[in-house]
Amino acid sequence: MLAISISVAHHEGMKTPIAPTLLRFLCVGALLLATSACSAPAQDAAADPATPAPTQAALLEQIQSEVGNAACDSTQQCQTIAIGAKACGGPERYLAWSNKNNDGKKLKALAYAQAEASRRQQQNDGLLSTCSIITDPGASCVAGRCELQKPGLNRGSAL
Secondary structure, rough: OOOOOOOOOOOOOOOOOHHHHHHHHHHHHHHHHHHHHHHHOOOOOOOOOOOOOHHHHHHHHHHHHOOOEEOOOOOHHEEEEEEOOOOOOOOOOEEEEOOOOOOOOOHHHHHHHHHHHHHHHHHHHHOOOOOOOOOOOOOOEEEEEEEOOOOOOOOOOOO
């Protein structure tokens, strides 16, 4: 435990003593430091620390598996998720998925991990990208399956 001792002479004319303000500041800093150390992700005790992180390809395979056939009954069930990462920022592409039988939590975690792996790989390899912006095309239910909307389709946006 951190103990702080402050001795400050207090002048009668001072409106705000420095000691309590400084003490508050130091305590808040110590609490923030302590909570940030506690919020680090816990590692699985059974996991081998020498096991390498999954590759981008392995993560993409898991993402495809999680999406499955993206079955839908209506367009309201169709969602999109950003996949990968460009060196200049933004996703490499989007993927359509359905929330009909999937809450998306695992899918979002996998997509985040895959984007982080992509960023690390680009940084390690010193890769650059075109820096073009890829916008989310949205998704629609077509023949019982969620699909990305084709460019140029009117998605009901007002001018």
